[in-house]
Amino acid sequence: MNVTIVDYNSGNISSVINSFKEVAKDKVNIEVTSDLNKIKSSDKVVLPGQGSFKSCVDALNNISGLVDTLNEFAINNKKPLLGICVGLQMFADIGYEETETKGLGWISGKVLKIDNQNGKYKLPHIGWNQINILKDSKIFKDIENNSHMYFVHSYEFVPEDKNVISSTTDYSSNIVCSVEKDNIFGTQFHPEKSDKTGLKIINNFISL
């Protein structure tokens, strides 16, 4: 089996690569590439994302044919895809970081700045927070409710259809911290930095 981590110059993806390789051992081949043919032929795709919504969308668009290839992979062929952090946020129709930017439009909704309630909550939301699991997501197999995950973000995904939300976390309000829609998965937190529990989520995705 091939799992491809999309390398589209979205910032630092070393930790994502290291964690997937740690989990995959010799069983699964982990590719790190922006090669369209390799993405097309892989079994699963991981879409990381760091920096701003705009910088990530721009970086995707900078690689000719990449967005079309991802659409084909996730929407037409319905193969499993995991978005991490801004990778998840880009599923939305639109994001408002820096400036209004169009997302991939895979899950209807917006990406908005977390309401810090006039400075009561510090932003970025950095550190370990507990997830409240709302539905049986396949990537949460054997993950206990209220597990701690590592977060670092200032914006949150607000989907129109609340049924896609698989977990939330409490920071200022109930922030969406993971989604699942058919074959599309996303985590706002960083499984690659969430110690053993995070590695288990990665393993669950690889094992789908």
Add this chain to the structure above:
Amino acid sequence: MLKNRIIPCLDVKNGRVVKGINFVDLQDAGDPVEQAKIYSDGGADEICFLDITASNENRDTIYDVVERTSKKCFVPLTVGGGVRGVEDINKLLNCGADKVSINTAAVQNPEVVLESSKKFGSQCIVVAIDAKKNGDKWEIFTHGGRNNTGIDAIEFAKKMEDSGAGELLVTSMDRDGTQVGYDIELMSKISSKVNIPVIASGGVGNLDHLVDGIKLGKASAVLAASIFHYGKHSVKEAKEYLDSKGIPVRI
């Protein structure tokens, strides 16, 4: 609920730990990777490396350390010390650091913070502020605490937030190495001034100091070095103690 973080810090010189945990089961007590792994297995919320390598020819040793650590530790890794600009940050991130802390370079040229937070995102840019009390204010020191710039630390903290820093690592130079506790006044003044998380550093001698850093200093995270060295306290003990004092921690 967001938990307060405990961050053990390791001083690394020429690729080796300067002061470290002295556990008998360590194969190589000087290896930063082994020490970091012990900390992360023990529940550390993050690991911090401070590179104190003095000579330029040995500068590259830290890259190898970061690369090897990031393959074994799956909690966030912050690396600081001698970071001069965007190129150094890029190299450290590529080796597997999750955050880079900038000290002297941020004071000498605040544009570095603006530029790097735009390029890599605020989430990985930590500005390290070394401050010393002078009369009724605190002044910024650079070059590992040797140079007094005269810059007001609290104003500087605000400026760094505006420049795109994701977090501030605030060290009291008066307290560093003394084990008498954090400079609570400094921590709480900076933490109240900015809306980004503050990591308290410098002066921890016992577990109550960690409690004070969070409760009185209003820090989001507490960094300590020597209390975790030589097995005086484990990270687990520290967390259980904080928990018993009503501080939210990840256990």
